[in-house]
Amino acid sequence: MKNLLEIKNLNACVGEKQILKDFSFEIEPGKVYAIMGPNGSGKSTLSNVIAGNPVYSVTSGKMLFKGKDLSKMTPDVRANEGIFLGFQYPIEIPGISYAQFLKQALTSKMKYLGQKPLDAVAYIKRLKVRAQALGVTDEMLKRPVNVGFSGGEKKRMETLQMAFLEPDFCILDEMDSGLDVDALKIVADGVNLMREENRSFLLITHYERLLDLIEPDVIYIMVDGHIVEKGDKSLARKLEENGYADYK
Amino acid sequence: MVKQETLATVQSLSADKYKYGFETDVQSDVAPKGLNENIIRFISNQKKEPEWLLNFRLKAYAKWKTMSEPHWAKVNYDPIDYQDLYYYAAPKKQEDSKKLEDVDPKILETYEKLGIPLNEQKVLAGVVAVDAIFDSVSVATTYKAKLAEKGIIFCSMGEAVQKYPDLVKKYLGTVVPYTDNFFAALNSAVFSDGSFVFIPKGVRCPMELSSYFRINARNAGQFERTLIVCEEDAYVSYLEGCTAPQRDENQLHAAIVEIVVLDRAEVKYSTVQNWYPGDKDGKGGIYNFVTKRGICHNDAKLSWTQVETGSAITWKYPSCILKGDNSVGEFYSVALTNNYQQADTGTKMIHLGKNTKSTIVSKGISAGFSNQTYRGLVKMAPNADGARNFSKCDSLLIGSNCGAHTVPVQENANRNAVIEHEATTSKISDEQLFYAMQRGLSENEAVSLIVNGFCKEVMQHLPMEFAIEAGRLIGISLEGSVG
Amino acid sequence: MVMQTINKIISANEKINDVLMNQSGLLDVVVYENASYDLNLLQAGQSLKVKVSLLGQNACCTLRTVYLSGTDADNKIEFEVIHAVEQTNSKQEIKGVAAGFGKADFYGVIRMPHGSQKCEGSQSHKALLLSDNACIKCTPELEIYADDVKCAHGSSIGTLDETYLFYLMSRGIDETTARQMLIKAFLLSDMPQAFETEIDKWMEANE
Numbered sequence: 006m007k008n009l010l011e012i013k014n015l016n017a018c019v020g021e022k023q024i025l026k027d028f029s030f031e032i033e034p035g036k037v038y039a040i041m042g043p044n045g046s047g048k049s050t051l052s053n054v055i056a057g058n059p060v061y062s063v064t065s066g067k068m069l070f071k072g073k074d075l076s077k078m079t080p081d082v083r084a085n086e087g088i089f090l091g092f093q094y095p096i097e098i099p100g101i102s103y104a105q106f107l108k109q110a111l112t113s114k115m116k117y118l119g120q121k122p123l124d125a126v127a128y129i130k131r132l133k134v135r136a137q138a139l140g141v142t143d144e145m146l147k148r149p150v151n152v153g154f155s156g157g158e159k160k161r162m163e164t165l166q167m168a169f170l171e172p173d174f175c176i177l178d179e180m181d182s183g184l185d186v187d188a189l190k191i192v193a194d195g196v197n198l199m200r201e202e203n204r205s206f207l208l209i210t211h212y213e214r215l216l217d218l219i220e221p222d223v224i225y226i227m228v229d230g231h232i233v234e235k236g237d238k239s240l241a242r243k244l245e246e247n248g249y250a251d252y253k
Numbered sequence: 254m255v256k257q258e259t260l261a262t263v264q265s266l267s268a269d270k271y272k273y274g275f276e277t278d279v280q281s282d283v284a285p286k287g288l289n290e291n292i293i294r295f296i297s298n299q300k301k302e303p304e305w306l307l308n309f310r311l312k313a314y315a316k317w318k319t320m321s322e323p324h325w326a327k328v329n330y331d332p333i334d335y336q337d338l339y340y341y342a343a344p345k346k347q348e349d350s351k352k353l354e355d356v357d358p359k360i361l362e363t364y365e366k367l368g369i370p371l372n373e374q375k376v377l378a379g380v381v382a383v384d385a386i387f388d389s390v391s392v393a394t395t396y397k398a399k400l401a402e403k404g405i406i407f408c409s410m411g412e413a414v415q416k417y418p419d420l421v422k423k424y425l426g427t428v429v430p431y432t433d434n435f436f437a438a439l440n441s442a443v444f445s446d447g448s449f450v451f452i453p454k455g456v457r458c459p460m461e462l463s464s465y466f467r468i469n470a471r472n473a474g475q476f477e478r479t480l481i482v483c484e485e486d487a488y489v490s491y492l493e494g495c496t497a498p499q500r501d502e503n504q505l506h507a508a509i510v511e512i513v514v515l516d517r518a519e520v521k522y523s524t525v526q527n528w529y530p531g532d533k534d535g536k537g538g539i540y541n542f543v544t545k546r547g548i549c550h551n552d553a554k555l556s557w558t559q560v561e562t563g564s565a566i567t568w569k570y571p572s573c574i575l576k577g578d579n580s581v582g583e584f585y586s587v588a589l590t591n592n593y594q595q596a597d598t599g600t601k602m603i604h605l606g607k608n609t610k611s612t613i614v615s616k617g618i619s620a621g622f623s624n625q626t627y628r629g630l631v632k633m634a635p636n637a638d639g640a641r642n643f644s645k646c647d648s649l650l651i652g653s654n655c656g657a658h659t660v661p662v663q664e665n666a667n668r669n670a671v672i673e674h675e676a677t678t679s680k681i682s683d684e685q686l687f688y689a690m691q692r693g694l695s696e697n698e699a700v701s702l703i704v705n706g707f708c709k710e711v712m713q714h715l716p717m718e719f720a721i722e723a724g725r726l727i728g729i730s731l732e733g734s735v736g
Numbered sequence: 737m738v739m740q741t742i743n744k745i746i747s748a749n750e751k752i753n754d755v756l757m758n759q760s761g762l763l764d765v766v767v768y769e770n771a772s773y774d775l776n777l778l779q780a781g782q783s784l785k786v787k788v789s790l791l792g793q794n795a796c797c798t799l800r801t802v803y804l805s806g807t808d809a810d811n812k813i814e815f816e817v818i819h820a821v822e823q824t825n826s827k828q829e830i831k832g833v834a835a836g837f838g839k840a841d842f843y844g845v846i847r848m849p850h851g852s853q854k855c856e857g858s859q860s861h862k863a864l865l866l867s868d869n870a871c872i873k874c875t876p877e878l879e880i881y882a883d884d885v886k887c888a889h890g891s892s893i894g895t896l897d898e899t900y901l902f903y904l905m906s907r908g909i910d911e912t913t914a915r916q917m918l919i920k921a922f923l924l925s926d927m928p929q930a931f932e933t934e935i936d937k938w939m940e941a942n943e
Contacts (some may be wrong), residue, residue, distance in 0.1 A: 056906050059898065084908035096903050102920025109917060110907040117908065166907065246778070586935040635868070650883035653853065663893055668865035671894035678880050678887040 009034045015066030017054045023103035025232035028080045032205050039208040042227035043249045048209045052176045056090040057083050087173030091163040093238045098150040106150050134201050135168040139195050157188035164195040180251040181215040193218035214239045291728035296341045300411050313431035313441030320435045321365035327564050327598035327626040340443045385547035389730045402545040406451035410478050413449035424482050428511040428548050436507040436542040444478035452487040463492040477508040483518040490521040505540045512547030519554040527726050528563035535593025539563025560723040561588040562730040572601035582611040585711040589730050590623035599629040604637040613644035616708050619655035633670035640670040650677040759784050764821035768792040776928045777801040781809030786841040787816045798827045802923050805838030806942040815844040818853040822860050828859040834870035836940040845877040852882045885914040
């Protein structure tokens with residue numbers, strides 16, 4: 006199996022509006038990818054479609070993850086197969102604490118993989134180690150999911166969820182939006198720590214500054230629902246200077 | 254911080270300043286007092302009505318006799334003696350002619366005072382067709398020719414019964430059946446006149462249709478009946494405005510407005526109601542018991558906008574039956590009560606079709622010794638998949654002797670439908686007042702500014718020329734405290 | 737269950753916190769100055785009226801309620817809060833669900849008569865329909881005769897938000913578990929944890 010994820014001629018829409026138009030790309034294991042593109046080019050739609058958000062409907066095309074057809078999988082199955090989406094705007098869920106939420110998520114994944122669920126001690130240990138690395142306090146873990154968190158804290162908690170669940174493919178949707186330099190550094194360090202041979206990342210971003218902190222192997226440029234160019238890090242610099250005018 | 258100045262001015266309001274309180278001396282054709290089958294036959298005969306309509310009236314009358322006046326609304330008034338009222342009054346016609354020049358000049362003068370642009374030039378300037386109603390019979394209708402070119406019918410109900418009996422028969426009573434409620438039954442039995450509007454398939458009515466109502470003859474119960482039919486893909490904006498002269502006896506008004514909105518059609522119905530509210534001691538004023546309802550077929554839209562500043566008692570719930578899939582209902586309302594006025598008003602949104610949407614925005618301002626209730630019903634039927642409602646009701650109290658009440662009933666029987674409601678009750682805050690006064694506004698100006706801001710969300714839904722009149726009315730109604 | 741009336745008098749300066757489950761009949765409470773009454777109520781198929789009269793300055797009450805309606809377990813709940821004197825506060829928080837053929841009818845009125853200046857009253861009703869045959873009716877009423885007061889109510893009747901469901905599922909949690917977590921979270925937030933076991937039992941039987 007060469008590619009971790011392969012998308013071919015994918016068309017997807019929201020309501021009546023078509024957003025992804027014959028979209029194709031590949032994700033190889035162990036690499037970091039960045040997708041850049043102007044507002045409305047369909048970057049967030051792409052991440053939601055991969056994760057299986059029912060708001061978006063796929064009209065045609067193929068998505069293979071580890072060689073399996075994604076289209077028939079519900080969002081939880083996709084997650085347990087190893088897909089993680091770090092949301093641009095994580096929602097607030099009053100009444101469910103982070104600790105409870107993460108425990109349930111991990112239990113579900115173990116069950117899916119046919120493994121024995123972690124006991125309470127092992128679970129807390131696993132959570133604490135990762136929380137500490139990201140500067141997440143016990144108090145934050147007791148609070149309901151994302152309720153009352155600042156923008157920066159929410160993104161840090163998304164990173165914690167990712168570190169905790171150890172997915173194979175991490176999509177980070179505008180991880181940098183609304184973050185100041187220090188908060189961005191914490192999140193970027195968390196991501197860099199997770200870089201591994203078999204784990205791939207897809208960073209969705211507008212700005213080059215994130216790519217200075219998390220060095221991508223490949224950059225895709227997305228305009229009007231599909232990829233218009235593929236290149237290395239130098240592409241980002243070019244964009245910063247010229248914008249997307251060349252692609253329109 | 255709302256000090257004596259404001260309270261005093263608010264209390265001394267519109268009372269003796271009712272600007273439209275005058276009476277025109279015109280001879281009336283009046284049926285004797287009281288209500289019985291003979292009176293109904295008299296009315297029907299006067300209007301040269303076909304047999305089926307007389308039967309409709311008689312059936313309604315029979316039903317009415319078995320019903321009793323509803324008392325669930327939060328309003329108090331002395332019992333109405335229905336046998337002590339006149340049920341028919343028509344201004345004497347000089348000839349059988351319908352030309353403007355032939356209209357009694359006194360009537361025209363009255364309209365002049367009311368600022369209604371009835372004569373040709375004014376109508377031209379206003380680009381508004383006026384189906385003017387004086388007491389119970391339509392006096393003059395302008396612009397009919399221009400509308401006729403497009404196949405639009407805009408005439409008095411009496412004329413429609415003569416000229417388009419099939420259309421009237423097809424739709425009359427289909428939205429508000431005569432069995433609906435006590436006042437609807439009464440109206441169905443004795444309705445005098447009103448407007449009839451018919452917009453044929455695919456036609457967009459090129460102008461706002463406007464009807465001015467006016468109650469004139471002493472003790473003449475006013476029973477308007479309006480029927481609007483908007484065929485597939487058609488559009489119309491209808492304006493209803495009313496002023497009435499001042500008098501001491503309470504006057505009963507029980508109107509019906511029925512609107513049929515067929516597939517993909519849209520109707521906007523705007524009302525500015527400033528009938529005589531009674532004096533500062535609560536003497537006199539109009540009793541306004543109205544049944545207004547529209548039915549929306551697939552993809553149709555009905556929007557009610559109302560500004561209510563008049564009447565001693567208001568009992569009124571313009572409603573939408575969202576029968577067709579994807580149909581839309583809207584209700585935007587400003588109600589202002591002062592002195593001893595009582596208003597119990599709101600809306601009903603009945604969601605029957607799938608993906609139906611409704612929006613309710615109600616702003617109530619209570620001052621003096623008045624009482625006001627928002628009463629609403631939002632109902633999601635078991636088949637209303639994907640239906641949504643959002644309601645917002647805000648009440649503002651000025652002074653400590655008034656009342657503001659909210660009774661929004663919500664009933665949801667579909668798990669895929671969502672009802673959301675918010676309501677607040679507040680006074681004009683000292684901070685707001687201070688802020689405005691610090692910038693140099695007098696207390697009255699500040700109150701005016703704040704009340705206007707409070708209503709803005711609704712006023713912006715009125716057609717431009719109406720919005721100006723409505724703004725002026727709120728000014729008159731809160732005169733003294735509002736600049 | 738026999739229809740009964742429970743009378744409670746909360747004397748001046750007293751603070752009472754009640755946790756009650758499955759009551760029916762009438763609960764009539766009067767609260768005197770500087771006293772407070774907190775009611776935490778869980779109803780799963782009864783008919784109950786709660787009437788609270790705030791009779792002394794600085795009296796306050798908080799009515800927190802969870803109702804669970806299921807087939808043959810309809811709820812009828814009526815709250816009446818009367819701000820009889822000035823400077824009294826009341827708060828109502830109602831959360832409910834209806835499953836199966838369950839029905840719920842909630843009526844809540846806040847009365848502020850003449851002279852009840854500087855009072856604050858609020859009511860929040862949130863409910864979820866969990867089945868095609870369930871039905872919820874809500875009538876929040878405000879009756880206000882004083883201008884220097886703050887009064888608000890909000891109500892929503894809908895279903896579980898799909899975006900929440902997606903968020904949980906995107907973390908690997910299956911739909912049934914995710915739904916149950918969300919329903920429980922909805923019902924329990926700002927409510928006493930004492931209700932948890934009852935809610936768990938109810939969900940096992942109804943969801």
